[in-house]
Amino acid sequence: QVQLVQSGAEVKKPGASVKVSCKASGYTFISYDINWMRQAAGQGLEWVGWLNPDNGETGHAQKFQGRVTLTRDTSIKTAYMELSSLTSDDTAVYYCARGSGLFRAWGQGTLVTVSS
Amino acid sequence: DIQMTQSPSTLSASVGDRVTITCRASQSISTWLAWFQQKPGKAPKLLIYAASNLESGVPSRFSGSGSGTEFTLTISSLQPDDFATYYCQQYKRSPPWTFGQGTKVEIK
Numbered sequence: 626q627v628q629l630v631q632s633g634a635e636v637k638k639p640g641a642s643v644k645v646s647c648k649a650s651g652y653t654f655i656s657y658d659i660n661w662m663r664q665a666a667g668q669g670l671e672w673v674g675w676l677n678p679d680n681g682e683t684g685h686a687q688k689f690q691g692r693v694t695l696t697r698d699t700s701i702k703t704a705y706m707e708l709s710s711l712t713s714d715d716t717a718v719y720y721c722a723r724g725s726g727l728f729r730a731w732g733q734g735t736l737v738t739v740s741s
Numbered sequence: 742d743i744q745m746t747q748s749p750s751t752l753s754a755s756v757g758d759r760v761t762i763t764c765r766a767s768q769s770i771s772t773w774l775a776w777f778q779q780k781p782g783k784a785p786k787l788l789i790y791a792a793s794n795l796e797s798g799v800p801s802r803f804s805g806s807g808s809g810t811e812f813t814l815t816i817s818s819l820q821p822d823d824f825a826t827y828y829c830q831q832y833k834r835s836p837p838w839t840f841g842q843g844t845k846v847e848i849k
Contacts, residue, residue: 660838670785670828670840686837720784726832727775729796731784 627651629721629732636738642709645735647721654702655679658725661695661706663717664734673719676704711739743767743831747841753849760816762844764829769809773833776805776814779843780825788827789814816846824848 632646647659661673674685676695683695694707704721716739722728744767754760764774772792777785787796789805792812802817816823829841 669842670830672836672838672840675836684836722784726773726836726838727787727790728785728830729787731786734784 627723627730629723629730631719631721631732631735634736634738636740637711639712639739639741641711641739642707643711643737644705644707645719645721645737647704647706647732649702649704649723652723654697655699657723659695659697659704660722660724660728662720662722664720665714665717668717670720671717673706675725678704708737711737713739715739742837743770743833743839745829745831745839745841747827747829747844749844750842751845751847753847754819755849756819756821758819758849760819760823760846762814762827762829762846764807764812764814764841766810766812766831770831770833772808773831774805774807774812775830775832776803777828777830778823778825779828785828819846 628650630648635643637643655678658675660675662670664670676683678697685693692709697704718734718736720734721732723730746765748763774792776789779785788799788803793805804815806813826843826845828843
């Protein structure tokens with residue numbers, strides 16, 4: 626079955642960077658985009674960006690311009706999201722999801738806490 | 742960007758009630774709309790895609806309708822497992838993908 630397994634919770638200081646991983650199994654990794662969303666406590670879902678694992682092409686929401694880097698390692702079927710210059714506003718659960726707009730499979734979520 | 746607006750934000754209902762949630766898009770999205778259910782501490786779960794298509798394994802008490810800018814999610818007879826937060830999401834053509842702000846279905 627399709628599975629996306631994310632890395633564990635992170636605690637970072639303001640100004641630092643965080644890198645979250647998303648390991649895929651149960652399907653051909655390069656055949657589906659990976660998207661990243663986030664959700665602050667008690668809030669809705671916010672789209673962060675997308676990655677084409679086949680050719681490495683990426684895109685992201687305007688608000689993350691210059692701060693987000695999406696990469697992948699096809700040899701281990703893993704996608705990564707790195708977010709830099711963290712502030713308390715980046716405290717949220719980050720999700721990866723498979724698909725090009727329609728998200729049938731999601732990772733379990735990774736809590737990123739930014740605190741001094 | 743396409744804005745998605747859900748109503749109501751919170752809904753109090755009893756087991757067995759018929760429940761309807763509305764989602765409006767800021768521009769036409771044809772039927773490029775999905776509905777998700779989310780429970781505390783869990784990832785969203787896809788219920789409906791293409792506005793009215795039931796995802797495999799989802800109970801038939803869930804249904805979706807609409808096109809263009811106005812959409813509804815209906816639960817025909819609310820069950821205890823259905824108390825959760827529901828989100829609509831548009832996926833017309835290309836990113837940015839956008840979500841409604843959510844509707845929390847609470848026990849009355």
